[in-house]
Amino acid sequence: MLRARWLLLFSIVTLLPGCAAVVVAGAATGAAVAHDRRTFGSIVDDQTIEMKAGSAIVGNSDLRGQTHVNITSVNGIVLLTGEATTLEARDQVLQTVREVNGVRRITNELRIAEPSPVGNRSKDALITSAVKSRFLVARHLDPTRFKVVTENNAVYLMGIVTRDEGDLAAEQAATIDGVERVVKIFEYLD
CATH class of the missing domain: 3.30.1340.30 (Histidine-containing Protein; Chain: A;)
Incomplete structure (x- = not known):
């Protein structure tokens, strides 16, 4: 009986970190959907x-x-x-x-062109992460309102935004190391 309790306790403790990750990921996804201007x-x-x-x-x-x-x-x-x-x-x-x-x-x-090598795609993924991180710390910019795609060192920004938000996002993205150009593909609210 004691052994069964220890086994149950061990199982619960080892599963808890996974639950926390699921809860955090679910909350982050919910927050992103709540801020998205799309239905x-x-x-x-x-x-x-x-x-x-x-x-x-x-x-x-x-x-x-x-x-x-x-x-x-x-x-x-x-x-x-x-x-x-x-x-x-x-x-x-x-x-x-x-x-x-x-x-x-x-x-x-x-x-x-020939399909890009994995190394180029990895570099593009790093640029995308850097742009999203910059958006997180930028004032007057809600990062959940933007989709960021990087291909061949070009950053593409998408979303439903105001012109000021779009311009600020493009300015922030252009400051990231390795970005050669920024393309705005927005639907503007104003």
Whole structure:
């Protein structure tokens, strides 16, 4: 009986740190959704657009090995970043995304090039993290209102913001080491 109690206590103690992480992650996600200017339905629609477009591209055998495509959607505005080895492959990606229900507009930033190496993608991920961190400490800037995407040292900012918020975010992103350009893809409230 004593052994069973110790085993139960040990199990509870070892599982608690995991619970804390789940609670913190859930709270952070809830806070981000609460501050997002999109409706909950629009957030779900954007995730659906990203998943359907991504699945259609990955499932297309003609594009396999010819593309590296990132799909980001905010309020039905889709950003395509990455590489396509030919104009035909790029055009096929664009056509595939256009056919996804809910896409209002596409910003095409696909480069005609070989798919980028993992090292470049890792550097881009570090830049994205640095931009998001800068947004956290910047005054008059709510980081939960922005999607940040980095591809080939270019930072793309998306969201539903005021012009002042958009300008401040772009200024902050431009100060990060390694950023070569900042592209604003906003829907403005004013």
